[in-house]
Amino acid sequence: MRRYIGFLFFIIIPFLSLLTGCMDQKDIVYDSEVYSFVGQVETPGSGKGLAITDTLVIVADNETGLTMISIKDKTAPSIVSVHRTILFPFGVDLIPTEHVALVAEGSGNVGVYSYENPDSLFIFLTIGSESAQDVIFTQLFVPSITDTAESMFLFIADRNSDLLGYLLRPGVDMFGNLAWSADPIGQVNSAGTGRGIDFVDGYIYLASGEWGLHILDARDPLNIIAIGGEFGGMDTNGYARDVEVHGDIAYLADDQKGLQIIDISNKDSLAILANVDTRTSLIDLAVSEDGNRVFTATTTSGLYIFDVSDPTDPKVIQRYDTPNARAVETDGDYVYVIDQYDGLIILKEN
Numbered sequence: 091m092r093r094y095i096g097f098l099f100f101i102i103i104p105f106l107s108l109l110t111g112c113m114d115q116k117d118i119v120y121d122s123e124v125y126s127f128v129g130q131v132e133t134p135g136s137g138k139g140l141a142i143t144d145t146l147v148i149v150a151d152n153e154t155g156l157t158m159i160s161i162k163d164k165t166a167p168s169i170v171s172v173h174r175t176i177l178f179p180f181g182v183d184l185i186p187t188e189h190v191a192l193v194a195e196g197s198g199n200v201g202v203y204s205y206e207n208p209d210s211l212f213i214f215l216t217i218g219s220e221s222a223q224d225v226i227f228t229q230l231f232v233p234s235i236t237d238t239a240e241s242m243f244l245f246i247a248d249r250n251s252d253l254l255g256y257l258l259r260p261g262v263d264m265f266g267n268l269a270w271s272a273d274p275i276g277q278v279n280s281a282g283t284g285r286g287i288d289f290v291d292g293y294i295y296l297a298s299g300e301w302g303l304h305i306l307d308a309r310d311p312l313n314i315i316a317i318g319g320e321f322g323g324m325d326t327n328g329y330a331r332d333v334e335v336h337g338d339i340a341y342l343a344d345d346q347k348g349l350q351i352i353d354i355s356n357k358d359s360l361a362i363l364a365n366v367d368t369r370t371s372l373i374d375l376a377v378s379e380d381g382n383r384v385f386t387a388t389t390t391s392g393l394y395i396f397d398v399s400d401p402t403d404p405k406v407i408q409r410y411d412t413p414n415a416r417a418v419e420t421d422g423d424y425v426y427v428i429d430q431y432d433g434l435i436i437l438k439e440n
Contacts, residue, residue, distance in 0.1 A: 123408070123440060124395060124407050124408045124439060124440060125395060125408060125410065125425060125437040125438060125439050125440065126437060126438060126440055127410075127435070127436075127437060128164050128165055128424070128436040128437060128438045129163075129164050129165045129166055129167050129435075129436045130167070130432065130433065130434065130435045130436065131159060131167040131168060131169060131433050131434050132432065132433035133149055133151050133154075133157045133159075133169070133428075133433040133434060134151065134154045134157065134169075134172055135149075135151030135152045135153050135154030135155070135157065136151070136152045136153065136416075136430040136431070137149050137150065137151050137152065137157075137416050137417060137428035137429065137430060137433065137434070138150045138151070138152050138178075138179065138180045138181070138196075138416055138417060138428070139179070139180055139181040139182050139194075139224075139374075139416075139417045139428070140182065140417050140419055140426060140428050140434075141182045141183055141184045141191065141419070142161075142419050142421055142426055143184065143186055145160060145161060145162050146158060146159065146160060146161065146170070146205070146208060147159040147161055147167070147426060147434055148182055148184070148191055148205065149182075149428055149434065150179035150180055150181060150182045150193060150194075150417075151172070151179065152178050152179065152180075153178055154172055154174070155172060155173050155174040155175040155179060156172070156173045156175055156179060156182070156191070156193065156203065156211060157169060157171075157172050157173075158170040158171045158172070158173070158205065158208045158209075158211065159434055160208075161436070164424065164436050164438075167434055167436060170208045170209060171208060171209050171210065171211065173203070173211040175193060175195055175201055175213075176195060176198070176199070176201060176213070176216070177195035177196065177197045177198045177199070178195060178196050178197060179193045179194065179195050179196065179201075180194045180195070180196035180222070180223050180224065181193075181194040181222075181223060181224035181225055181247075181286075182194070182225070183225045183226050183227050184227070185227050185242070188260065189204060189205050189206040190202060190203065190204060190205070191203045191204075191205050191211075192225045192227055192244060193225070194219075194222035194223055194224050194225045194246065194247075195222060196221060196222065196223060196249075197221060198219065198220070198221065198222065199216050199217055199218055199219050199222060200216070200217040200219050200222050200225055200244070200246055201213050201215075201216055201217075202214060202215035202216070202217065202270060202272075204268060214267070214268040214269070214270065215268075215270045215271070215272065217244065217246075217256055217272045218274070219246050219248050219251065219254055220248055220249070220250035220251050221248055221249035221250045221251075222246050222247070222248055223247045223248065223249050223284060223285050223286070224246070224247040224284075224285065224286045224287045224297075224332070225244060225245070225246050225247070225287070226244075226245050226287045226288065226289050227242070227243070227244055227258075228242075228243050228245070228289045229241065229242055229243070230243060230292070230311055232310070232311060232312065234312065235257065235312075241257060241258075242257070242258035242259075242260065243255065243256065243257060243258065243275075243311050244256045244258055244272065245287055245289060245294055245308070246284070246287070247284035247285055247286055247287040247296060247297070248284045249283045249284060249285065249299075250283070251277055251279075251284070252277070252278060252279050252280045252282075252283065252284040252296070252298070253277065253278040253279075253280065253284055253287075253294065253296055253304075253306065253314070254274070254276075254277050255274070255275040255276045255277070255308070255311060255314060256272040256273060256274055256275060257272070257273045257275050257311075258270060258271075258272055259271045259272070259273065275311060275312055275314075276312070276313075276314050278306055278314055278316050279316075279320055280296060280298045280301060280304045280316065280320060280323075281298065281301040281304075281320055281321045281325075282298030282299040282300045282301025282302065282304070282330070283298065283299035283300065283301075284296055284297075284298060284299070285297045285298065285299050285330060285331045285332065286330070286331055286332035286333050286343070286374075287333070288333050288334050288335050288340075289308070290335045292307070292308055292309035293305055293306065293307060293308060293309075293357070294306040294308045294314070295333045295335050295340055295354075296323075296333070297330035297331055297332050297333040297342060297343065298323070298330055299329055299330060299331075300329055300330075301321075301323070301325055301330070302323060302324045302325045302326035302327070302328070302330050302342070302344075302350075303323045303324045303326065303330060303333060303340060303342055303350075303352060303360065304316060304317075304322060304323040305317045305318075305322070305323055305354065305357050305360075307357075317357050317358060318358065323360065324352060324360040324362070326342060326344050326347060326350050326352075326362070327347060328344030328345050328346060328347025328348075328350070329344065329345035329346070329347075330342050330343070330344050330345070330350075331343045331344070331345055331372070331373045331374065332373065332374045332375055334375055334376060334377045334384075335354065336377045336381035337381060338353060338354055338355040339351060339352065339353065339354065339363070339381070339398075339401050340352040340354045340360075341375055341377055341384050341398075343372045343373055343374055343375045343386060343387075344365075344372060345371050345372060345373065346370075346371055346372075347365065347367070347372075348365060348366045348367045348368040348369075348372050349364075349365065349366040349368060349372060349375070349384065349386055349394075349396065349404065350362060350364075350365050351363045351364040351365070351366075351398065351401050351402075351404060353401075363401050363402045364401060364402055364403065364404050366396070366404055366406070368386065368388050368391065368394055369391065370388045370389055370390045370391045371388060371389040371390070372386050372387070372388050372394075373387055373388070373389060373416065373417075374386070374387040374415075374416065374417045374418055375387070375418065376418045376419050376420045376425075377420075378420055379420075379422075381398070382397065382398060382399045383395060383396060383397060383398065383407075383420075384396040384398050384404070385418045385420055385425055386418065387415035387416055387417055387418045387427065387428075388415055389414055389415070389416075390414065391409065391411070391415075392409060392410050392411040392412035392413075392415050392427075392429075393409065393410040393412060393415055393418060393425070393427050393437075394406055394408075394409050395407050395408040395409070395410070395425075410427075410435075410437060412427060412429040412432055412435060413429060413430070413431045413432060414429055414430035414431055415427055415428070415429050415430075416428050416429065416430050423438050423439040424436060424437065424438050424439075425437040425438075425439075
């Protein structure tokens with residue numbers, strides 16, 4: 091009799107597990123085509139991050155450096171040039187008006203590159219950091235620096251130093267060559283490790299690895315304050331890798347814990363509105379301009395597209411399968427995915 095009970099146990103339990111798994115993913119629509127494939131190009135390295143302009147995608151291509159891709163024809167994107175960086179690049183942000191790329195070179199510093207000529211990038215400044223993972227550029231009016239214009243700031247999510255801030259001072263030398271400088275303005279420690287970063291309306295949002303989400307008041311960038319101190323923000327019980335903010339909502343890529351949607355309207359008391367288990371590591375995300383969709387890169391399931399028009403009830407409206415999605419950005423109707431093996435993939439809303 092025990093043999094039969096054991097036999098039934100091994101038959102029924104897996105069946106129930108499968109059924110439960112299907113129920114958990116009831117909102118996933120695998121065959122919908124809200125977005126369709128437009129174009130693709132393989133990159134020489136294994137992409138980790140990207141930034142986009144009207145005509146270019148700049149890929150942080152890990153061991154090969156920066157890959158410049160023309161998207162003038164989105165159906166046939168093409169590699170313009172590949173530039174070897176000093177260390178392996180992870181994250182990248184742009185200063186479009188200056189044709190400058192700020193590159194987090196994961197094992198060390200931030201490299202500042204000119205891409206005015208995409209065929210021939212060159213580095214003209216290195217900014218100190220221990221283990222830069224992500225970067226963000228912003229401009230703020232700070233009368234104590236200058237009362238005639240906004241000043242340029244760089245904020246770095248650093249795996250060892252958590253958050254680093256720099257005042258950027260653009261300039262040229264007597265020969266007309268770029269001669270920028272970067273003055274350190276502060277470091278803020280968190281309970282976790284700096285992995286991803288966003289900046290909105292004077293506040294820094296830090297995806298802080300094993301801790302979760304930290305919020306820092308940078309309305310006075312010369313005196314950055316961690317709200318709630320080193321252990322402020324929210325411990326999400328995952329491993330926060332990236333964050334993007336739209337309005338009063340923060341979207342957190344929380345690795346194995348999936349997508350966390352957090353109400354940040356009261357920065358002293360954050361609240362989780364929803365959590366979606368993507369059943370694989372969620373490592374990067376992007377939010378549409380209207381805030382109604384979130385695009386997430388997962389390591390083994392590719393791209394998930396969420397409808398978050400009701401942030402308390404997010405729904406997966408499409409999954410686009412790629413072998414190992416590492417980064418995603420969106421611009422208008424287009425979505426740009428960097429896959430570790432398949433390079434740049436471009437999708438467009440139907």
